Amino acid sequence: MTIPTRITGLLVKQHGYNTTNPEGHIRFESMDPYIELGEVDTPDLASGQVLVEMSMAPINPSDLHFLKGEYGQPRVQGKPAGFEGVGTVIAAGDDAYAQSLVGTRVSFAATPTGTGTWATHAVSDAELCIPMPETVSDHDAAGFIVNPLTAAAMFEDAKSAGSPGVVLTAGASQVSKFIVALARDAGLESVCIVRRDVHNDALTDLGATAILNQNDDDFDQRLKEVMKTHKPRFLIDAVVDATSTKIFNAMGSNSTWLVYGSLSAEIPPLSNPGEFIFMNKVIRGFWLAPWLSRAPMEEKIEVFGEVQARFADGRWSTDVAATLRLAHAPTELVEALADPRGKVFITP
Template sequence: MRVRVTARPVNPSDLLFVQGRYGRRARFATDPEAPDGQRGRDARGGPDGGAPAGAPGFEGAGVVDALGPGTSGPPPGTRVAVAADGTWRSYVCAPAAAVLPVSERMPLDVACQLTVNPFTARLLLDDLGLRDGGTVLLTAGASAVSRMVAWLARRRGVRCFAAVRRAEHVPALERGGAVPLLTGTENDLADRVRQATDGRGADAALDSVGGAVGGAALRCVRPGGRFVSYGMLSGRPLSVPPEALIFRRVRVRGFWLPERLERLERQGTAAVRRLTDEVGAEVAAGLPGLEVAARYDLDAYALALEHATRPGRTGKVLLTG
């Protein structure tokens, strides 16, 4: 089906895609390998669903514009969230399974953020399998995903330690159920986690930063604990000392939402539908991390990218129109 997209977030994965560092190769209208007729086209694409090859964007929201021959799904005019490649354009074509009808009560500013961060937070926490009384350390503790994880974890009796470097983030984290760890250096983080866990260390760490911060978070995990890398905000490689694997037996792995969802899909449509319904209910119940910092017209994507990379930003930057 074809969706007229009117709102799209600027996510870290979009920035990686633009930089050519994402798990899928970026190809733009200036790419000499782009198919004929795709070069030099307007970023908005056209009602045929066309756009520059490799247009950024993995999620958005809008209304169903048309159904293909024999396609079943929400009728034209239905408000939807869509998970598809290339949502930074006015029209996108997607299979019915990638289009989620949304309530009239849900603003499109929220709906356009529905299919990436909320699912990431939920599946990260599910995969850790922590029980009541467990502990998890979050790097980039004020990020949308970290705030979502902390909110979900509190409902399960799991304590989240959210590492931040700006005091202004502390009140919102406390309201969301996290224990803020205000740190100035990577060594500060290890000291704070030891104090918060009576010297035991965290049961797990979820790292979206990499580099020195990720390495410090790895040192905070207790022997036999788990470390999950799911982001590359620092742009720096993560160092994993052999002693962490050999002597402390920390289990280290990566998380990539598309791959994780593919594994879920192999369990059948019922498993996907159950997760989708539960995530939708969590959003409706007040899941944090969906606030909006600014809106830019789609043609002003360069300004939106600049805003999305500003230090200390709170809330999501959206592309609209």
């Protein structure tokens, strides 16, 4: 295997966090202020690190928040962007497990000490590499970690809380679709909150119990009826806006509002503090990075295996809007990201 001396990638143009004018949304008019096609030297591999020849990488909302300086880790100017992907390990540092992965096709997450995945090659930690069987496609394997593992881990959280069902904002998102299928198979109910009815048939086919369009005139009334009938006590929220507050207020005692994204720039009102005192309601966040580092290995192996099996047998699949070549991405990304039908991917 040829080890390149240089890596071509989509390099981050800004540095650190955006502390002056955070926008809170992930709409882009141009990618020019944020990324550029360029080259960096291939880093020397430390013990436990691997060099992956990239096959494909997805673009997730977390990537876009990161580019704008609105994510949980700072931008590093001049390094390739991209949080996850799939490829083949072609070199490894001084570590037995890392070296055992050479020649293996893996899904993996990027690390702050490595390089991003929107590139021809990427450096990551061997412990964040998951060998992928050929039965899992590149599109599914490229997006194996951020969305699927987030969905699986949050759903386990909901089950552990004893809720009979879940409420999902951004109800037609990839994460929500994964959770709807998990709920169906576990015998739990799922309530999907959407903004357009075009998604209803697909969500119904996946097993959604109820679908509410937050733009409908009767949304508030239907929300009350659904909460009364199905009594879900776990809100999984990627949006965080006034609608989220309405949902949480309509839920019963011992309910949890779990926040894993912030697709809205709106600040949600918290109009009833008594809920936290007298109804034992809780608001908290979920971020996959700490889960990957803190969850017991047995739990992670179980979740990894479940996700692999679902992709391999077709119970889960990734919605694809576009697949772009690395060199064309800076000029084609804005249009591709505007397509609501699925995820955008980058190939070398």
